[in-house]
Amino acid sequence: MSGLTPFLSAMGAVIWKDLRAEWRSREVISAMLVFALLVILIFNFALDLQPNVRAGISSGVLWVTLAFAGTLGLNRSMAVEKDRGCLDGLLLAPVDRAAIYLGKAFANLLFMLLVALIVLPVYGILYNTNLIIPGLLLVIFLGSEGYVAVGTLLASMAVQARTRDILLPILLFPVAVPVVVSAVKATGGFLAGLAWEEIQPWFTLLVVYDVIFTSVAFMVFDSVVEE
Amino acid sequence: MGALIEVRSLVKRFGAKIVLRQLNFSVEAGEFVALLGPNGAGKTTFLRILASLARPSMGEVWVAGFRLPQQAANVRRRLGVVSHQPLLYGDLSAEENLRFYGRMYAVKPLESRIDEVLELVxxxxxxxxxxxxxxxxxxxxxxxxxxxxxxxxxxxxDEPHTGLDQDACDMLDGVLRQIAAQGRTVVMTSHDLARVEDLASRFDVLTGGRITATQPAHGLARDGLLAFYRQALEAQRSLRGAVQ
Structure with missing residues (x-):
């Protein structure tokens, strides 16, 4: 318990700092949100489809939008740490570096969920889809968690490079394929009103991915940020 | 381990490039050491190793009785680092930045300490x-x-005067003098002797990845200090020329 308190305190400090700074600048959220809304609009006009065809691809459109917007946010969130040398400031603190990772990942998850919260109603209107399904909202949470868990780790690697903006998607997209595919399939299942038995395998894969990648990222973050 | 900082035969490589070569260095508690050297001498790399931000390739590094990198967390607790970059968040206020770092270092009581520090600087x-x-x-x-x-x-x-105008440098020096007067141990790098001559109690010259000269400040006039620094740089140039 005595080891847990400083860990949670450091994690809480990182979350507080990220939320506070974002509240002032609105740099990450606004970039993610504008990008996400533009992508949805572009898809809406580009894929001028019949309603029944549209229903079949809308889960893919939703996740492509969230994944691209999420990458933008992850990049920006780590760039803020690197640009003023703040990453060194974090690494100099006498805390378990896993607490820094979890703090950053939690803040990034909140940003991604907030963007999803705003994007979903717009998406629902444009694609004429009811998205207020508890199972679907859980899939969005789990999909975002998995994406952010591995994304925060890879962003902390990519941020060291000069080509960080290009490097992050190149590193992240291949690794995040399982989470995006399972999230798309589970979302599609809920939107099509399939039985739970048909959705369950994708849902389980999503949970397994989240557990494995969050644990791995938690364990290797220290080595990744070490010079 | 008598000294507060003890470095023995430190080597740091980046691939094939050797930046620090068998460097030996020692600092007693309360000393203010100015680490002088030209650009590219390895000063920042050396300080990053002392700060536990980089790993030594070979050699022993002890800070406050703890070995790096094995006991890095204990070392970090006892270290304060200032670099060219401020390591501060632009979208947080001065007190919010200190509150954040205070929580990371578990400073107690935090609010009164923030008041004290803001007053000092x-x-x-x-x-x-x-x-x-x-x-x-x-x-x-x-x-x-x-x-x-x-x-x-x-x-x-690490070169804290970088990018500051004369007035800002003078104000910074005032703060550094107060810190030195508190008996804190300070290691400050600089390539500009004029910036550190009034502050340090000892001058070390780092060239070619090694400490090539050491001079206590006590009783040393400005001319003597300049001559010492020039000689150290000249000796290094001659050595490099002879090797080439």
Whole structure:
């Protein structure tokens, strides 16, 4: 318990700092949100489809939008740490570096969920889809968690490079394929009103991915940020 | 381990390039050591190793009785670091930055310590202003406040005067003098002798990845100090010429 308190305190400090700074600048959220809304609009006009065809691809459109917007946010969130040398400031603190990772990942998850919260109603209107399904909202949470868990780790690697903006998607997209595919399939299942038995395998894969990648990222973050 | 910082036969390689070569260095408690050397001499790399931000390739590094990198967390607790960059968040105010770092270092009681530090660095009146509205000099003073917030035994300063105008340098020197007067151990790098001559109690010259000369400041006139630094640089140039 005595080891847990400083860990949670450091994690809480990182979350507080990220939320506070974002509240002032609105740099990450606004970039993610504008990008996400533009992508949805572009898809809406580009894929001028019949309603029944549209229903079949809308889960893919939703996740492509969230994944691209999420990458933008992850990049920006780590760039803020690197640009003023703040990453060194974090690494100099006498805390378990896993607490820094979890703090950053939690803040990034909140940003991604907030963007999803705003994007979903717009998406629902444009694609004429009811998205207020508890199972679907859980899939969005789990999909975002998995994406952010591995994304925060890879962003902390990519941020060291000069080509960080290009490097992050190149590193992240291949690794995040399982989470995006399972999230798309589970979302599609809920939107099509399939039985739970048909959705369950994708849902389980999503949970397994989240557990494995969050644990791995938690364990290797220290080595990744070490010079 | 008598010294507060003890470095023995330190080597740092980046691929095939050797930056630090069998470097030996020792600092007693309360000393203010100016680590002089030209650009590219390895000063920043050396300080990053002392700060536990980089790993030595070979050799032993001890800080406050703890070995690096094995006991890095214990070392970090006892270190304050100021670099060229302020390590501060522009979208947080001065006191919010200190509050954040205070929580990371588990400083208690935090609020009174923040008041104390802001007073020391002369930023109490600007405590609620966002750091991005600060001048470079004010940011550097706040960076020193951040570094001493947890009352560290050792302060490492990596060319803290970089990018400051004369007035800002003078204000920064004032803060550094107060810190030195508190008996804190300080290691400060610089390539400019004029910046450190009034502050340090000892001058070490780092050239070619080694400490090539050491000179206590006591009783040394400005001319003597300049001659010492020039000789150290000249000796290194001659050595390099002979090797080539």
């Amino acid at each position: 002369g930023l109490a009146a600007r405590r609620r202003d966002l750091v991005r509205t600060f001048s470079r000099g004010m940011q550097q003073r706040l960076a020193i406040g951040r570094a001493i917030l947890h009352d560290p035994d050792v302060l490492l300063l």
